[in-house]
Amino acid sequence: MIYKVAAFYQFAALPDYRELREPVRAFCAGLALKGSVLLAQEGINGTVAGGGAAIDALARELAHGAMFGGRLNNLELKFSTAEAMPFNRLKVRLKKEIVTLGDEAADPTRQVGTYVDAAEWNALIAAPDTLVLDTRNAFEVAMGTFDGARDPGIKSFGQFKEFAAEQLDPAKHRRIAMFCTGGIRCEKASAHLLARGFAEVYHLKGGILKYLEEVPEAQSRWRGQCFVFDERVALGHGLQESGLQELGLRERDKDTARDE
Numbered sequence: 001m002i003y004k005v006a007a008f009y010q011f012a013a014l015p016d017y018r019e020l021r022e023p024v025r026a027f028c029a030g031l032a033l034k035g036s037v038l039l040a041q042e043g044i045n046g047t048v049a050g051g052g053a054a055i056d057a058l059a060r061e062l063a064h065g066a067m068f069g070g071r072l073n074n075l076e077l078k079f080s081t082a083e084a085m086p087f088n089r090l091k092v093r094l095k096k097e098i099v100t101l102g103d104e105a106a107d108p109t110r111q112v113g114t115y116v117d118a119a120e121w122n123a124l125i126a127a128p129d130t131l132v133l134d135t136r137n138a139f140e141v142a143m144g145t146f147d148g149a150r151d152p153g154i155k156s157f158g159q160f161k162e163f164a165a166e167q168l169d170p171a172k173h174r175r176i177a178m179f180c181t182g183g184i185r186c187e188k189a190s191a192h193l194l195a196r197g198f199a200e201v202y203h204l205k206g207g208i209l210k211y212l213e214e215v216p217e218a219q220s221r222w223r224g225q226c227f228v229f230d231e232r233v234a235l236g237h238g239l240q241e242s243g244l245q246e247l248g249l250r251e252r253d254k255d256t257a258r259d260e
Contacts, residue, residue, distance in 0.1 A: 003085055004055040005035075005230070007209065008062065008077045009045040009098065009184045011108040017041055018094060023067050025092040031057055034087035035230070038095045042109070044072065045098035045184055047229060049086050055079070076183055078209050080239040086230035099184050100158050106192035113190030113201035116177070118211040121204050122221050124177050125149075131168075133178040135160060135189045136227075143234055144224020146179065157185050161192055170197045181226060183207040212237050 014020065017039040024037055028048060033055070035048030048058065061067055063075050116124055125132045125146060132149040134141050141151045152163040168176075176198060180186045186203035193201050204211060208226045215222075217237040225234035225242045234242040 003049045003082045004052040005049045005080045005082055006055045007047045007182050008075055010072050010075045011043040012071045021092050028090055034090050037092045038098050040095045040098045043098050082232055086232050099188055101188045102158050103161050103192050105195040106188050108187040108191045111194050112187050113203045115205040116202050117205055118214040130175045130177050131173045135178050135180045135185045140227040143227045147221045175200045177202045179204040181207050182209050213239050
C-alpha cells in the first residue's frame with residue numbers, strides 16, 4: 001500500500017486550542033490516520049499519514065470544515081507518499097508554541113519576511129549580496145543544504161535567536177534569504193529578524209520540500225537529502241524516499257526533533 005503524507009501548518013489565533021484537541025484527535029482516529037499534530041494559541045502544525053481519501057478528507061476539514069470555522073483558510077499544505085506507514089501512532093499535543101523560539105516579539109500573524117516561490121529561489125540565492133541562511137538544526141544541515149548556505153550550527157531552533165544576536169548585523173546583512181524543511185521555522189525566524197530591525201528578509205515558500213517537489217534536479221541548487229521527521233528519514237528530488245532509513249532515530253529523538 002502507498003500511503004499519502006500531509007505536512008501542514010498555519011499561524012492563526014486559536015484561543016480555544018485546548019478544546020480543539022479531542023475533536024482533532026477523534027477526526028484523525030476515525031480516518032485511521034497516524035502522525036503528530038501540535039496545537040497552540042498561535043496555530044497548528046502537523047504531519048500525518050494514511051490512505052489518500054482519508055488525507056484529503058482531513059485537508060478539507062482543516063481548511064473548510066466546522067471544526068476550525070474557517071480560521072485555517074491559509075493553510076500551508078504539502079503532500080508526499082510513503083511505501084510503508086511512516087508513523088507508529090497518532091499524537092495530538094498542546095504546546096505553548098507550534099515551533100519553539102521563545103521570542104514574544106516574533107509574531108508571524110503580524111509580520112513575516114517576503115515569500116519567494118521555488119521557481120524564483122535560485123536567482124535570489126545566487127545574488128552576491130544575499131546571505132543564504134539555513135535555519136534548521138545542525139544534524140539536518142549535515143544531510144543536505146543549498147549551495148553556499150550558512151549553517152548557524154544550532155542544536156535546536158530555540159537557539160536561533162542567540163545565533164542572530166551574536167552573528168547577524170542589520171547594518172551588514174542587508175538581504176537575508178532563509179529556508180527550512182517546510183516553511184514554518186522561517187515564519188518565526190523572519191518575524192524575529194524583522195522585529196530586530198533587519199529590513200530585507202526573504203524565505204522560501206513551502207520550504208525545501210516544495211522546492212524538491214517543483215524544481216527539476218538538473219536545475220537544482222540543493223545538494224544532499226532533506227531530513228524529515230518520520231520513518232522515511234530523508235527525501236530527495238521529486239520527494240522520493242532516499243533509502244536512508246537505516247539511519248533512523250529513536251522514537252524519543254524524533255519527537256524532540258519534530259517540535260523544533
